[in-house]
Amino acid sequence: MSIEAIINIALFVFLGLTAFAILKLRALFAVVMLSAVFSLVSAALLVHLDAVDVAFTEAAVGAGISTVLMLATLALTSRHEKAPTRSQALPLIVVFLTGFALVYGTLDMPRFGDPQAPIQVHVAPKYIADTQSEIGIPNIVTAVLASYRGFDTLGEVTVIFTAGIGVLLLLAAFIREPEGLRVQTMDHHLVLRVVTKVLIGPILLFALYVQFHADYGPGGGFQAGIIFASAFIIYALVFGLENARKAVPGRAVRLLVACGVLLYGGVGFVSFLFGKNYLNYSVLGADQVAGQHLGILLVEFGVGLTVAAVMVSTFYAFSGQNPPIGDEDW
Amino acid sequence: MSALITDAVSWALLAAGSLLVVVGALGLIRMPDFYTRMHAAGITDTLGADLILLGLMVQAGFSLVTVKLLLIAAFLFFTSPTSTHAIANAALTAGLKPRVAESPGAGKGSAAPEGGEP
Amino acid sequence: MFTATMAALLAAMILALGRLYLGPTLYDRVLSANSFGTKTVLLIGVMGFLTGRPDFLDISLLYALINFIGTIAVLKFFRYRTLGDRVGPSGDRQ
Incomplete structure (x- = not known):
């Protein structure tokens, strides 16, 4: 496996871990900090995928402004996420079905970096x-x-x-x-x-x-x-x-x-x-x-x-x- | 020959920087309370970062890249200690006590509520 | 060598992420998020050299310049409970 692939996988694992941590934590302040980290990792990933202009945008937004605005929102609302009052089985099923449909959809997509992909030849x-x-x-x-x-x-x-x-x-x-x-x-x-x-x-x-x-x-x-x-x-x-x-x-x-x-x-x-x-x-x-x-x-x-x-x-x-x-x- | 020396120097700098970054991160996990963790994070932010940037500068030679690396180092030099100072200041004002030998457990991070009372 | 530096940075980032998740105080979290930011600056820099195109340091430069805005905002928020100026009598901590 090439070094590029390993770095990509490592960064994707980071993204996954951060997203999971955001789901798990109920203290919204920690969630704000984690979403700042999420944005940092995405920017690094985009640089690595050679989408430098997009990475720049992600960096500019994620480095400060989004944290500031989310904190401002916390100041106007509450610092803790409320525990769910209803069963979460239905949302879970919906999420799984949507995720399955999306993953199924990617099967038809051209391979990553394929020179014959429609986007490259249009x-x-x-x-x-x-x-x-x-x-x-x-x-x-x-x-x-x-x-x-x-x-x-x-x-x-x-x-x-x-x-x-x-x-x-x-x-x-x-x-x-x-x-x-x-x-x-x-x-x-x-x-x-x-x-x-x-x-x-x-x-x-x-x-x-x-x-x-x-x-x-x-x-x-x-x-x-x-x-x-x-x-x-x-x-x-x-x-x-x-x-x-x-x-x-x-x-x-x-x-x-x-x-x-x-x-x-x-x-x-x-x-x-x-x-x-x-x-x-x-x-x-x-x-x-x-x-x-x-x-x-x-x-x-x-x-x-x-x-x-x-x-x-x-x-x-x-x-x-x-x-x-x-x-x-x- | 000079290429070899450049490589050797930059590799030594990068290796030292990497070591310090990992040590700092280990300290961030392993240290017992907030203030000691801050001490560990400082290693990463100052010497670790600067050594790695220096190693990259040696690799890049005299070019625009080196100028940008120098700027990055200069700005990190200003911002990292400032934010660390601000965090420590805020923690102390909010009443988070450092853990000291005389009063074991008294300064445990969990003893003070998050964002606790003054 | 860049690969080794990269590996070290990734390892350090995952440790910082661990501290960010564990807490326990919010100051630990700010500290580790801040430290994570510094590591990302270095990671993007090293990544450019690893792929042989060290021209994209602008992004690292951007983070080095404005990453501390978030930290300042967090601290102002927790000291004064607002990002603006007005603080009620109860919020005064002088």
């Missing part, structure tokens, strides 16, 4: 052959994501936009601001404050690198948006939500949520006006390659803007609430 050869001449960037994933499949990505950004709006609508209805509270920041944590100050700059720089380096390496608007939001979130965690709101007001963030999608759709509309199809960037520059470059840069920026703004405003919405929990619940 449009992929065209993308691989034509990207250099038509779009002229080394990272084919970005070319496919932002140009060849620009419609799909516009759809994804719209999904994120809609999800963000949904969260804001839901949480805004339950904002409670009880009396007699005082602002509490992490004032006495000198080490944390200093290190955070040192790190916020590099994190923002790294986000810009990921955003604008996407033509050449793994990265893009989705990943960069999350990293950007992480920098603001850590500022809010250590220096206080009030200070973060002073730097980036909630209204401005909510405006940016829409601006990103608008930028993406607007770029498509401009190519419309020049008499080409929607999201055909070729007309934006002097020649086709220059136009594609500019178009990809703009839509990736739109994606980054929306993702970052949705993340920050979701965090504001979650952490701006005072969780109605008393001492006895803890």
Whole structure:
């Protein structure tokens, strides 16, 4: 067995063990920690399967934001999972049947890495052959994501936009601001404050690198948006939500949520006006390659803007609430 | 010849780093209470990680990869001790006592409730 | 040699996972999740060298930069019981 196969199997075993542990534990806090580990292992697995852009997304989401948001949810709900009150035989049977059907379905799938698999012979050869001449960037994933499949990505950004709006609508209805509270920041944590100050700059720089380096390496608007939001979130965690709101007001963030999608759709509309199809960037520059470059840069920026703004405003919405929990619940 | 020396140096660094990582992880499992476990985890986070990264740097030579490895080492150098400090601080403030010889059992991790009272 | 390092890292990761599962206090769990993160950074780095394409260190770099956000969030949550600013009189632990 090759080393690659052994590593794959080891990582899959880790995933299985983590998932089992998540099932077993009832303390939801431990579950949050384990799901962070689950995301770390998935990212390593995706790197090993050569899906570097996907691994990057998993890493960006799993490294901080998802833990923060899950904790914020715990703060609003409960720290322990309730024991089931009814028999679990029926769910178990349903799960087994579904699992069996899924495994049965995989029997018809082509072997892993088969060069004759439909995915390898459909449009992929065209993308691989034509990207250099038509779009002229080394990272084919970005070319496919932002140009060849620009419609799909516009759809994804719209999904994120809609999800963000949904969260804001839901949480805004339950904002409670009880009396007699005082602002509490992490004032006495000198080490944390200093290190955070040192790190916020590099994190923002790294986000810009990921955003604008996407033509050449793994990265893009989705990943960069999350990293950007992480920098603001850590500022809010250590220096206080009030200070973060002073730097980036909630209204401005909510405006940016829409601006990103608008930028993406607007770029498509401009190519419309020049008499080409929607999201055909070729007309934006002097020649086709220059136009594609500019178009990809703009839509990736739109994606980054929306993702970052949705993340920050979701965090504001979650952490701006005072969780109605008393001492006895803890 | 120089390739051999490079390989030998980087292998020595990698081996030492791997050993420290495993020792640290063993300590994380075997040590009796939270503070001693933290001590064990520190081995992995500092010397173990840095030795492995150093070994990789020697392998990579002068290239962009080495710059990235250096950055990783620098950021780990900042973040790992910070988070360890923050965890220890939080545990101590929450009333988790270290286990000491004079009062056996008094500082057992289970004696303090999770996230317990101050 | 990369294989041996890889094996060591995988072994260390499974031990950290064990401590994460066993607990017993939440601080043990934060500690082992944090340690698991460091090991993943190293694992992704070594993996690049093992497959002969050490160009994907960006992901390790990302983890090295922002993995401690989760830790900070956890600790803030358990000290102040909120990720925001406002803490009731009962939550004050100064």
